[in-house]
Amino acid sequence: MARVTDLLYYPVKGCAGTSAPEVELTPAGPAHDRSFMVVSEEGVYRTQRRDPLLAVVRPAVSPDGTHLTLTAPRAEALRLRVDDSGPRRAVDLFGTAYRGIDQGDEAAGWFSAVLGAPSRLVRVPPEHDRVTDGATPGTSGYADSCPVHVLSRATLGLLDRALAARGAPPVPVGRFRPNIVVDGWDEPHTEDRTRRLRVGDAELGYAKLAIRCAVTLVDQDSGTRAGPEPLRTLAGYRRAARGGVAFGTKYAVLRPGRVSVGDEVTVTAWGASEV
Numbered sequence: 001m002a003r004v005t006d007l008l009y010y011p012v013k014g015c016a017g018t019s020a021p022e023v024e025l026t027p028a029g030p031a032h033d034r035s036f037m038v039v040s041e042e043g044v045y046r047t048q049r050r051d052p053l054l055a056v057v058r059p060a061v062s063p064d065g066t067h068l069t070l071t072a073p074r075a076e077a078l079r080l081r082v083d084d085s086g087p088r089r090a091v092d093l094f095g096t097a098y099r100g101i102d103q104g105d106e107a108a109g110w111f112s113a114v115l116g117a118p119s120r121l122v123r124v125p126p127e128h129d130r131v132t133d134g135a136t137p138g139t140s141g142y143a144d145s146c147p148v149h150v151l152s153r154a155t156l157g158l159l160d161r162a163l164a165a166r167g168a169p170p171v172p173v174g175r176f177r178p179n180i181v182v183d184g185w186d187e188p189h190t191e192d193r194t195r196r197l198r199v200g201d202a203e204l205g206y207a208k209l210a211i212r213c214a215v216t217l218v219d220q221d222s223g224t225r226a227g228p229e230p231l232r233t234l235a236g237y238r239r240a241a242r243g244g245v246a247f248g249t250k251y252a253v254l255r256p257g258r259v260s261v262g263d264e265v266t267v268t269a270w271g272a273s274e275v
Helices: 052-056 105-115 153-165
Strands: 003-009 022-026 036-040 058-061 067-072 075-081 088-093 096-102 119-123 148-152 180-183 194-199 202-211 246-255 257-260 265-270
Touching: 003 022, 003 257, 036 088, 052 105, 067 105, 075 105, 088 119, 105 119, 148 153, 148 202, 153 180, 153 246, 194 246, 202 257
Parallel strands: 148 180
Antiparallel strands: 003 180, 022 257, 036 119, 058 067, 067 075, 088 096, 096 119, 148 246, 194 202, 194 265, 202 246
């Protein structure tokens, strides 16, 4: 029987995640997931690909969503009242134009100091109407693409064994930034073949494989690039048919609902792997 072992969401895109015993899955994924984004003064999104120090920033959203607390090594903690009704500004995410609500000069100064580059913090506006791609369309805040990323312990275990065969240490699950981690599937990469999942009160529809990038090379504790793994090893056995290195699966939310650690994960439709 497959069950949820970990639930995570990432309030600020590119920054550290929050582990939770339960989450509310909205149409845009876990509540508060990637609802904020750090951008340049020109409005272009910042990512660990170019700004790995984002990883050391630990955001925390208050239960009612009205406050955001930011902490980072060698920086004084900052607690902000979230502005969800202020003026909109243009932002760029992967070359697509969206809007964001600027969270003010104090937040901008804090991120500029931590990252060593002029930055602003924006929040997804209520009218955000993004449509994500994949086999099952959905929506999300400022996530790279689809709203929910699922990864299984069996998949992680196979990678650990492949790394060990090369004399390399295991890579922490945080490098892959999943939302839902599942245990109980005996076969690695079972998530590649699922097309519909029921978990807790929610239902998910398969969108596409998660194609990995240089973020997986960043040590999430230090905010530094840590070498060629795991991409070097994954490239040897996880080349997707359409290109790129695939590890984990992205889903759209078909039915919102509460999901808790320990919930059973039921596959209601299967398909063929694209690897």
